[in-house]
Amino acid sequence: MIGIKNNLSPITYRRIGNFRKNKRAFISLRLFLVLFIITLISEFLINDKPILAFYKGELLFPTVVDYPEEKFGGFLAVTDYRDPFISDEIIRNGWMIWPIVRYHYKTINYELPVPAPSPPSFLLDKETRCQNYSLGIDDRRCTIWNWNWLGTDDQGRDVLARLAYGFRISIIFGLLLTILSSAIGIFMGAIQGFFGGLTDLITQRFIEIWNSIPSLYLLIIISAVITPSFWLLLFILLLFSWVSLVGVVRAEFLRSRNFEYVLAAHALGVSNMKIMFKHLLPNAMVATLTFLPFILNGSIVTLTSLDFLGFGMPPGSASLGELLAQGKNNIHAPWLGLTSFFGIAILLSLLIFIGEGVRDAFDPRKVFVD
Numbered sequence: 001m002i003g004i005k006n007n008l009s010p011i012t013y014r015r016i017g018n019f020r021k022n023k024r025a026f027i028s029l030r031l032f033l034v035l036f037i038i039t040l041i042s043e044f045l046i047n048d049k050p051i052l053a054f055y056k057g058e059l060l061f062p063t064v065v066d067y068p069e070e071k072f073g074g075f076l077a078v079t080d081y082r083d084p085f086i087s088d089e090i091i092r093n094g095w096m097i098w099p100i101v102r103y104h105y106k107t108i109n110y111e112l113p114v115p116a117p118s119p120p121s122f123l124l125d126k127e128t129r130c131q132n133y134s135l136g137i138d139d140r141r142c143t144i145w146n147w148n149w150l151g152t153d154d155q156g157r158d159v160l161a162r163l164a165y166g167f168r169i170s171i172i173f174g175l176l177l178t179i180l181s182s183a184i185g186i187f188m189g190a191i192q193g194f195f196g197g198l199t200d201l202i203t204q205r206f207i208e209i210w211n212s213i214p215s216l217y218l219l220i221i222i223s224a225v226i227t228p229s230f231w232l233l234l235f236i237l238l239l240f241s242w243v244s245l246v247g248v249v250r251a252e253f254l255r256s257r258n259f260e261y262v263l264a265a266h267a268l269g270v271s272n273m274k275i276m277f278k279h280l281l282p283n284a285m286v287a288t289l290t291f292l293p294f295i296l297n298g299s300i301v302t303l304t305s306l307d308f309l310g311f312g313m314p315p316g317s318a319s320l321g322e323l324l325a326q327g328k329n330n331i332h333a334p335w336l337g338l339t340s341f342f343g344i345a346i347l348l349s350l351l352i353f354i355g356e357g358v359r360d361a362f363d364p365r366k367v368f369v370d
Contacts, residue, residue, distance in 0.1 A: 018361040025357020032350045039168035046101040046161045049081050054094035082107075102145055103158035105165040105318040109148065116156040117326075117333040121147035151335040153326045159336065163343050165318030170347070173234065174299035178292060180238050181299075185245035186281070186288060192246065193253025194276050200250070207243050215240040223311040233312060237302060244295055245288055252284035286362050293355030297348055304344060320344050 020026050044051050049062040060067060062081060069076040072089050081087060082102065090096055103109070112118045113128045121129055121144075129147075150159035188207075192200045219236050226232065256262065257280065265275050306312035307321025308328075320343060327337025 015361040019357050022357040022360055024353050025360070028350045028353035029357070032347075032354065035167065035347075035350075036171055039164050039171070042161075042164050042168060043099075045099050046103065046105075046164050047099045048102060048104040048107040050096040050098050052097040053090055054096075055090050056093045098145065100145075101149070101158070101160055103148070103161045105157065105162045106316065107158060107161065108156045109152060109158065110156065112152060112156055116152050117154045117330055117336060118148065118152045118156075119333070120149055120151045120335055122149070150339050151333070153323070153336060154330055154333075159323070159339055162318045162323055163320075163339060166320045166323060167343065167347065169230070169313070169318060170300045170303055170320050173230065173303050174296045177234055177237055177241060177299040178296045180234075181241040182245055182288070182292060182295065184238075184242035186249050186284070188242070189246040189249025190253055190276050190281065190284070193250040194257055194272065194280065196254065196257070200254075207246060210240070211243060213240070219306065220309075220311050227314060228306075228312060229314060233303065233306065237299070241295075241299070241302075244298075245291060248287050248291065249284045252287060253280055256280050256283055290355070290359040290362055293351050293358060297351045297355070300347065300351075320347075 038045065043063050047063055050060075051063055053060040053062055055072065062079070067079050069079040069086065072079060072086050074083075074086060079086060081090075081096070087096070109118075113124060113130070148158050148160070150163065152158055153162065188203065192203045215237070219233075222228075222232075222236060253276070262275060262279065265279060303312060304319075304321040304324065307319040308325045309321075310325070312321055313319050320340060323336065324340040324344065327333075327340050330336050
């Protein structure tokens, strides 16, 4: 920490120290980053395509490039590398390196030993797991690499794959919505608080009217008319989520705009924008940053709720809400409900713990002892 301390201001160093001292928040941050990084590279860890293949002297990258099946002696436009004909053809003329889990979130397992939704493979005996394979229980396709570790949903899709990809979509959606809504909210709050008067009055009345619009009902109506997509959902939710930080920033600017250093900057001819975003905004960011993890949490919960109700991502998309709905609709398959519940609970708990750590780090009453 000595080298870091020399490059940071005492206040920043104290805040970082306070956050690191909060073991629960610090461990949660590290665990969250590990899970997020793993899901970011899901195509190389959880996929129905090989990471790397060598066929007839040519090095192939199936996860990056879509090769037609005719390249391997077939006739389809899209290659199914799990097809025994294709996999045997490649192995006879080269080799393949598979991901840890050989399922994509869209992959349907047509060789399930029991009707879908099927339980996790490790809960089944070997004969039951392999009864659909033509070569019997010694078939190499009947190994742990082809297991459904968390079972399948009612369409025969791997639950672990859908959980990983849904985790990634939820985080990316939440981060984008949080960043964009915070940027708009901070700007609007700064304009209100700095200029005050009629500007503040008109903007505040507009926000009150805007907040009275039932955003969920509006989103349901739009989803009934237009097929929802990632960017459409993001845009609609952004229209109503930007007001969450306006009040905090507005209050901080109203409190600080008449301080002596602000009046001195006005007297020296400094522009309003420079005063707002160079001198006043850093003070407002202290309160703003403590809210960001909780806004991120709310964004993820909103997307999950919409997917659960059927008004979120397009059908077939990997989604924590859709997985939760599968658990509700298939009470006889408890692995679906348990997986979705613990997946969502762990994600939200990690973000809450991180938010608490950030809040304590900016608390001036907390003193880090080196």
